[in-house]
Amino acid sequence: MADEVTNAIDFNDIKQSVEKNVGHTPKGWSGLVTALFTEVKEYCDLKDFTYSFILQIKEKLGELRICHRCDDRHIQSMITSTIARANRTCERCSNAAETQILDGRYTTLCCWCAHDVASKSHPERKRFFGVRKKPARNRMTCSVCGYFGQIDRTDDRGRCPVCVTKGW
Numbered sequence: 001m002a003d004e005v006t007n008a009i010d011f012n013d014i015k016q017s018v019e020k021n022v023g024h025t026p027k028g029w030s031g032l033v034t035a036l037f038t039e040v041k042e043y044c045d046l047k048d049f050t051y052s053f054i055l056q057i058k059e060k061l062g063e064l065r066i067c068h069r070c071d072d073r074h075i076q077s078m079i080t081s082t083i084a085r086a087n088r089t090c091e092r093c094s095n096a097a098e099t100q101i102l103d104g105r106y107t108t109l110c111c112w113c114a115h116d117v118a119s120k121s122h123p124e125r126k127r128f129f130g131v132r133k134k135p136a137r138n139r140m141t142c143s144v145c146g147y148f149g150q151i152d153r154t155d156d157r158g159r160c161p162v163c164v165t166k167g168w
Helices: 014-022 029-047 073-086 111-121 161-166
Strands: 053-060 063-069 098-102 105-109
Touching (some): 014 029, 014 053, 029 073, 098 111, 105 111, 111 161
Antiparallel strands (some): 053 063, 098 105
């Protein structure tokens, strides 16, 4: 007997089911995805549609993935735009972010959250970040820690805001 596939979203408790899939980050990705499925629920209730079937919500290679079975173009558009927004924002706080490699794992974190995560695992190091998923452009890589995406424009040494604040 084949395994029965269940909906990853319980539309009676959206917040809890989203956090089960992407973790508790109310200001980050779980907040975005919770808002998305709250809108989807309201749309389905308004149109008297069956709720969308969500197979999986996950992070893969530093990007949000939502696998679904939905034929409604409006709902598909809402999901696609939320994924696009999430992939340009920090997983934890929704600040602007770029995908980084941190300890061999792709992650999408702003410079503040990335430094917080990295300094907990390697408090003695200054150079935290490895090879970027996308090629460097416009010298947006911190000269100290290697973070890509946010450089303090007032700093003549090409450092990210966190390295400037720490005096590195």
